[in-house]
Amino acid sequence: MLEIPAADYNQNCIITASHSISGSYAGGFDCDELSYMKIATEETVWAKIDLTESVKIKCLRFRGGPDQSSNTSPQTIEVSTDDSNWTTIASFIGQEYYSVVSPWFPVGMNVRYIKYTREASNWVYLRYMGIVLSDPVDHKKMFKRNRNRFFLNNPITKGDLERENLAWSYFQPTHDCLNLQPVSGRPAVFHTHGENFLTGGVATASSSESGHPPSHAVDGNLSTRWNNNNVMPSWWKYDLGAGNEKTIKKLRLYKVSYDQLAGFVLSGSNDDTTWTCLFTATMPTGLNVWREWDIPNYTAYRYYRLYVRAGYGGSWVSIGECEMME
Secondary structure (H helix, E strand, O other): OOOEEHHHOOOOOEEEEOOOEEEOOHHHOOOOOOOOEEEOOOOOEEEEEEEEEEEEEEEEEEEEEEOOOOOOOEEEEEEEOOOOOOEEEEEEEOOOOOOOOOOOEEEEEEEEEEEEEEOOOOOEEEEEEEEEEOOHHHHHHHHHHOOOOOOOOOOOOHHHHHHOOOOOOOOOOOOOOOOOOOOOOOOOOOOOOOOOOOOOOEEEEOOOEOOEOHHHHHOOOOOOOEEOOOOOOEEEEEEOOOOOOEOOOEEEEEEOOOOEEOEEEEEEEOOOOOOEEEEEEEOOOOOOEEEEEEOOOOOOEOEEEEEEOOEOEOOEOEEOEEEEEO
């Protein structure tokens, strides 16, 4: 999927908010998690972007929420074509997506306005809003309209940019993207991850509970899981097979309601002996949801291992599903 920042769909996009803010208006609707839009208030607030025209959006994702963990107020993301009739795309509470980008929320309709609303008190941060357009023709129109900023030829290559007299820039350390420096000055982030490559290989683990083997973490069934059988430390590993090395760029984990994984380390190896640490993270709480991370890795590996550092259920830890993409 080709993901673009909502704020960079059109250089004439209009962003408004119900109350005064600090930070940047655009910071709440770009794909740079370091920039932000902070709304100060003691009552219900909203922030809204007008794309200036109606376009069909396939899905979107978001990061933001109240700045206090004790705040469990409801939040919604809505879309509209006329700024009057709104369709709710997602509802959540508290800080569920305060520290991590949400999973993809399906949209599948024409959209001109996207609005985030948070009820009750406390300040709120908006940090990320990425969208995927449904029609490739709309992608081309967008890039043609903003030709001085972008060029689209999927996949985007160095040659593509050079033919358009655009400089090949750098990969951001936390995103699989190109920084094309749009007029807004914020990174234009293009996520172009492929399909899950954890197929056709062999899953193993340091220990497993009866009925919950390592293979259950890659069987495509959200009702099954791998469990470490109450043994810590523990690890889960996948062997892609000789000649099938892959360069991981994105990691996705599904959290089941049993013995949730907390802290983990992702490593890669080509001999199953010498391991290179690629990524360390702590899973946010939340049941029966996907979590995902962009991995700053540029080396292909045959073996990938998740080393379990901690679990929310003590020494009992489960993984519902694991996916990796290039």
